[in-house]
Amino acid sequence: MTPASKLVLRVVGANQHNIAIVIPTIGRSAELGRMLESLAAQTRLPNEVIIVDEDESSRAFADRFPQLNIRVLVLPGSATAKRNAGIKALRRDVALVGFMDDDIVLEPAAVGAVAAFWEQAKSALGGTGCNYANAPGGFAPALKRLPIWAALGLYQPQPGGVARSGFQTRASGLQQTARVRWLPSGATFYSREVLEEFRFDEWFDSYSYLEDLDFSYRVGRKYQLAVVSAANFHHYPSQVGRPGAYLFGKKEVLNRFYFVSKHPELSRGLCCLALLIRTLMNLAFSVVRMHRGYLERFGGNLAGMGMILWARGGRTRHEPRTVHPKEPRPFQAA
Secondary structure, three states, rough: OOOHHOOOOOOOOOOOOOOOOEEEOOOHHHHHHHHHHHHOOOOOOEEEEEEEEEEEHHHHHHHHHHHHHHEEEEEEOOOOHHHHHHOOOOOOOOOEEEOOOOOEEEEHHHHHHHHHHHOOOOOOOOEEEEEOOOOOOOOOOHHHOHHHHHOOOOOOOOOOOOOOOOOOOOOOOOOOOOEEEOOOOOOOEEEEHHHHOOOOOOOOOOOOOOHHHHHHHHOOOOOOEEEEEEEEEEEOOOOOOOOHHHHHHHHHHHHHHHHHHHHOOOOOOHHHHHHHHHHHHHHHHHHHHHOOOHHHHHHHHHHHHHHHHHHHHOOOOOOOOOEEEEEEEEEEEE
């Protein structure tokens, strides 16, 4: 792994790549409008923006932001299915593809900084992430910093790392561009070459928790990944379309175990141990903080573990479901 100090950003000509931005959304018109305003204010505009929404409610944005060359695809379903539909709809001349969440705000130089980094990058580069400027503290950060977790392979303290348990560490608030092993979904860019080879796994349906870890980790096994420190964005999580604490707790277990089961270099045993610790922490927090959400999350964790044990009675690994993606209905503003 190349340390952050060895990866230096050189600003060179940034206009050689045609850039498309794909935004999966779920009826979050206020958040999407705010995000598009930040995109329209970029010092380097993308060549096109593809919005994949549940219905045609996003069509008004094509008239509101003509400089973004917006296309709208109508496709109900998960974020993974919508991102794959966006990939399929890309123009032939697009070389660099950004995937943005609808509830982020980009700082004005973000796209330009990413484009500049790609212009000077080596061919081994497969994906880059923007720098999460207002990242929260995370889940029990003090406990995660205890050396025992890293020694056991349960947690990776290095920003952007992935432990053998399948638990990842976020790289955010960076002062220098750094190599990483995975990229979160908020604001990431991948080369067209990578997207010809990889697709988002549509096993991660509805609220697609950890689909970004799954996709970027697979890409990172073959290509280099980096977070560009000069490309800042802010995340303001929308509550629209998010699951309740019980459902999230269940996905917290099932999706993590599924991800680890796909990669033999990761450990299902360590994953189960880490999930057990996370489950007990949720129970403890429900008591200490007197918070019902943690208790519901604990219940979801138990349900997820029960489902894994039941499934393992008939098979040893979770396999992806057969998915028949729906074809999106395109909309192009006149």
